[in-house]
Amino acid sequence: MALTRQDCERLDAEDPLAGSRDAFALPDGVVYLDGNSLGARPRHAAARVADVVEREWGQDLIGSWNTAGWFDLPVRLGDRLAPLIGGGPGSTVVTDTTSANLFKALAAALALQHDAEPRRTVVVSERDNFPTDLYIAKGLTDLLDRGHELRLVDGPEDLAGALDERTAVVTLSHVNYRTGALWDLAEVTRQVHAAGALVVWDLAHSAGALPIDLLGADADLAVGCTYKYLNGGPGAPAFLWVNPRHADARQPLTGWWGHARPFAMEDAYEPAPGVTRFLGGTQPVVALTLVGCGLDVAERADLAAVRAKSLALGDLFLALVEERCADEPISLVTPRQHDRRGSHLTFSHPEAYAVVQALIARGVVGDYREPDCLRFGLTPLYLRFVDVYDAVEAIADVLATRAWDDDRFKVRSAVT
Ligand SMILES: *Cc1c(COP(=O)(O)O)cnc(C)c1O
Numbered sequence: 001m002a003l004t005r006q007d008c009e010r011l012d013a014e015d016p017l018a019g020s021r022d023a024f025a026l027p028d029g030v031v032y033l034d035g036n037s038l039g040a041r042p043r044h045a046a047a048r049v050a051d052v053v054e055r056e057w058g059q060d061l062i063g064s065w066n067t068a069g070w071f072d073l074p075v076r077l078g079d080r081l082a083p084l085i086g087g088g089p090g091s092t093v094v095t096d097t098t099s100a101n102l103f104k105a106l107a108a109a110l111a112l113q114h115d116a117e118p119r120r121t122v123v124v125s126e127r128d129n130f131p132t133d134l135y136i137a138k139g140l141t142d143l144l145d146r147g148h149e150l151r152l153v154d155g156p157e158d159l160a161g162a163l164d165e166r167t168a169v170v171t172l173s174h175v176n177y178r179t180g181a182l183w184d185l186a187e188v189t190r191q192v193h194a195a196g197a198l199v200v201w202d203l204a205h206s207a208g209a210l211p212i213d214l215l216g217a218d219a220d221l222a223v224g225c226t227y228k229y230l231n232g233g234p235g236a237p238a239f240l241w242v243n244p245r246h247a248d249a250r251q252p253l254t255g256w257w258g259h260a261r262p263f264a265m266e267d268a269y270e271p272a273p274g275v276t277r278f279l280g281g282t283q284p285v286v287a288l289t290l291v292g293c294g295l296d297v298a299e300r301a302d303l304a305a306v307r308a309k310s311l312a313l314g315d316l317f318l319a320l321v322e323e324r325c326a327d328e329p330i331s332l333v334t335p336r337q338h339d340r341r342g343s344h345l346t347f348s349h350p351e352a353y354a355v356v357q358a359l360i361a362r363g364v365v366g367d368y369r370e371p372d373c374l375r376f377g378l379t380p381l382y383l384r385f386v387d388v389y390d391a392v393e394a395i396a397d398v399l400a401t402r403a404w405d406d407d408r409f410k411v412r413s414a415v416t
Helices: 005-013 018-023 045-059 061-067 073-085 098-116 131-144 156-162 185-194 274-278 285-298 303-324 352-361 385-400
Strands: 092-095 122-126 149-153 167-173 198-202 221-224 238-242 344-348 367-369 373-377
Touching: 005 303, 005 385, 018 285, 045 061, 045 285, 073 092, 073 238, 073 274, 073 285, 092 274, 098 131, 098 167, 098 198, 098 221, 098 238, 098 274, 122 131, 131 149, 131 167, 149 156, 156 185, 167 185, 185 198, 238 274, 303 344, 303 385, 352 367, 352 373, 352 385
Parallel strands: 122 149, 122 167, 167 198, 198 221
Antiparallel strands: 092 238, 221 238, 344 373, 367 373
């Protein structure tokens, strides 16, 4: 039986997360399916930033490093974020970019291996990983250049074959940015440890989207974004987590904020205890404030409910696409099984770029990824079942009428 918009209205009425949508300011007439790339704005973010700029900076000036708690924001935000990734207290900082944090985390993991087993110099990752993860890993192995190299696998089936007595670190993205495929974090961590290697997880597309238990899996280090499912705003600082078991790990960007006594201004560097040593220099206070606004919303939601709704939204999306677009050359790229997918759905279509632009022109905002992917992020905190219904109606219409076949939809912008 065909699904109706009324069916979706009923699902929204029964949705335990329906109330969280009010926490976000979303433009009218837009179905936002790109929250996996840039999360929506928490409603209270503008007033909070105005307060930081006008009062904390404008009135209290430099005193705010102490009185407004600016100085320890990276650590306090890390402690608030930790429960969302199963990290435990004192294990997480919010700082720098995911790219920079991955550099520090990989370098720390390689240094731990160098101390224990110096022949382990190979970093293993996935060929289809997010480009920056591979660029950073390659840049670091080239820089170290003491037998270091980057080895790539095609997927979970190939991982075992890439683990040997030279493997130092495996770094993987928990959810693949393009396909939405989900790695089994606990099982892969176990497999990597059994081979004598360490694992650095990139949680960019999973933090805030599904329950994660880093300590339960006994993972080694992790990094991730706050501007995706954590709604921290454009370019928001990223996070870095270190298992307390590795509290002695050293990272190479030994800036003064990671010093044991930054204001003693000592000649010699001495790392701060624990994860604080992963801080480099002076932190972006305004941007960190926005991360706090995103966490205000995220920490009120039950991640099990978020995950359940994400899968339900995805199942609805799929069922509707299969019902309405059966005659179109559109096919699912994301694994269908619940335990193999993250929180976005990717389809391939030969005219994917133009299709995405035509949809955006109708207020249905997804994005395009090379070479032929349409990507739709499912963000349970502010997406409704009726939004999915309306989005697929628009997709079906754009495909059936060939509305995408228009020159204005084929012009590439700098950011796709
Ligand atoms: C989004 C994303 C990044 C982004 O890194 P930045 O340093 O914030 O640009 C990194 N890795 C993965 C897997 C991502 O999905």
